[in-house]
Amino acid sequence: MNKNSEPTIHDIARELKISASTVSRALNDNPRISLKTKEKIKAIADSLGYRPNTLASNLRNKKSNTIGIVVPLINRYFFSSVISGAEDVAYKAGYTVVISQSNDLAAKEINIVQSMFSNRVDGLIISIAMQASTFEHLKLFRKKNIPLVFFDRAVPEIETDKIVVDDFAGGFRVTQHLIDQGYKRIGHLAGPQNLMIYLNRKNGYMEALRKNGIPFDESLININRLTSEDGVAATQYLMSLPHPPDAIFCGNDTTALSAMIYLRDKGIRIPEDVGIVGFSNEPYSKVVSPSISTIAQPGFEMGQKAAELIIRKIENNERTYQTIVLPTELIVRESSIRK
Amino acid sequence: MNKNSEPTIHDIARELKISASTVSRALNDNPRISLKTKEKIKAIADSLGYRPNTLASNLRNKKSNTIGIVVPLINRYFFSSVISGAEDVAYKAGYTVVISQSNDLAAKEINIVQSMFSNRVDGLIISIAMQASTFEHLKLFRKKNIPLVFFDRAVPEIETDKIVVDDFAGGFRVTQHLIDQGYKRIGHLAGPQNLMIYLNRKNGYMEALRKNGIPFDESLININRLTSEDGVAATQYLMSLPHPPDAIFCGNDTTALSAMIYLRDKGIRIPEDVGIVGFSNEPYSKVVSPSISTIAQPGFEMGQKAAELIIRKIENNERTYQTIVLPTELIVRESSIRK
DNA sequence: AATAGATATGCAATCGATTGCGCTTTATAA
């Protein structure tokens, strides 16, 4: 072994005057090697401080034992929870996870995905960027038959595994809850409608109105990017209507919070004057005052499920796809309790 | 090229009846290859849908272009911010980041770090587990001269690059601020003292007391693991003292919040009866009510700096180490304003 | 003692990309 280069199985082999194949087999506990030899080999390996070179092994095995995860933004509670859950499962199954964030930019997402392909990830777990519009980079994975799992934000036109929450039911429940609380004019801050999750939330909202015989008023829906700023602007707009809403179903907790702050500053009381419900159950939603009613999205669990699913696909080469819909849970807090 | 296996440079070479070396050089824009040949090669590469196999390249180059990041818990705002910042910088420099969480367990940390070594990461960025006590796994990196950067939670006995915030100054400032606000008996919830960050915060606290001529009272310091539950228990304990504190400097925002909730439930007013200051500036600290005074820790920036530093080390093989101390910023909010 | 069968190990190719060295061919200079 050269100085300052790692010992390899060949160094161990030379030391014992045996072949590298034997060493390799011994270290992998291959039954073809006798126990005595194995022990000698392992002893030398230890004393040399040998560490297998995963790169070489991966190359030979055409398998990287790596799962790629792409999220819009790592630094967001829901996504970091998903990553955390997926990492947990992957680690226990002997996989490494590589992570990238698209920053919700289509171009970066394409780059990342291609780079992960070049790195020969065994599977890809992704929640697509808001801004994404073409999906050739993802179809590549399907074409090569590399397991691909969408979570939360999926692409309808790509047939593969998906893990989503029941956004429709979530939107429905939120709205029904507001109606039950006696709110009469319910506004909605909706996210980009090219993303199914936001479309479904809105549809759930509309269905609840319909079912309760409440006429649908287009002007009460404001579609935006659900940033904090958008939340303020949209709320301002809704409240300036000749006939403003007395409750707002916000597409996420970010806008729910910013709407709440805006309304409070205007002297509008929550939940007395206007009820607010968010979506996602961000950690702060339960500690702000008033606490925000919202829909819990089990991020950690989604990550676990996504990892379990993709590992199964990697190891069994199944060719059937499923869409796992996790149930939503309405968490009623102060911001929407009128009764 | 075999069916269902990726095209390689050899396939391109065969197609054009040239050698693989030429293809490799052409694709890497080596000046030794003529422009005409390069163009032909790139055209074929495109039409074949060729993607370089990074594994093979990495093996040959003894470089993985990968940076490992180990944090206690991915799913924590500060850490996910660091990861986010590091990923940003790494991505732009052409590196992939692999991420693992130790769950604050020593055993898992050791495992992860060794696995990252086997994966031949080019460098390792880590914030050590609370529970960690031996550091052989990290010394391995130093011994092999693989760049190692600690952030936030560093190991004093290992000489390497470190990126920390000025916890001492942070603790000092918090305490001085409470004193300035007229609080007389200031308690402190401290984290495990084997971690420098918590030790430094406590030392800053003590120094501020000393400088203001306030006698130090051992019983006002409670050392715990700074979980939400610990925060409640510690606060309960402090308030049950014969001479309870009128302000508490909490080692992190988690405990600050749980302390606040506990006190509120007991009918104790904040900041009138008891002042509270946290540490870390978790996102919720500014939106809860009362909002929590705290120390801002620039997580995203720390991640960026850590990545920049480690990439420089990787690419230049420098052998000098630095400790970058990022300034802390006291954010004064409602929970500690008495005047 | 001879042979089948089991046991233990080695040979050499392979995974895909890279690169030092050397061989042609063409261009330039004398």
Next chain:
DNA sequence: TTATAAAGCGCAATCGATTGCATATCTATT
């Protein structure tokens, strides 16, 4: 025209681990 250099490209080894096939040794059986 001949030497000389430069340009363009190929050969083959290399990175480290794996594995099908072959070989060598040993045990058991008749």
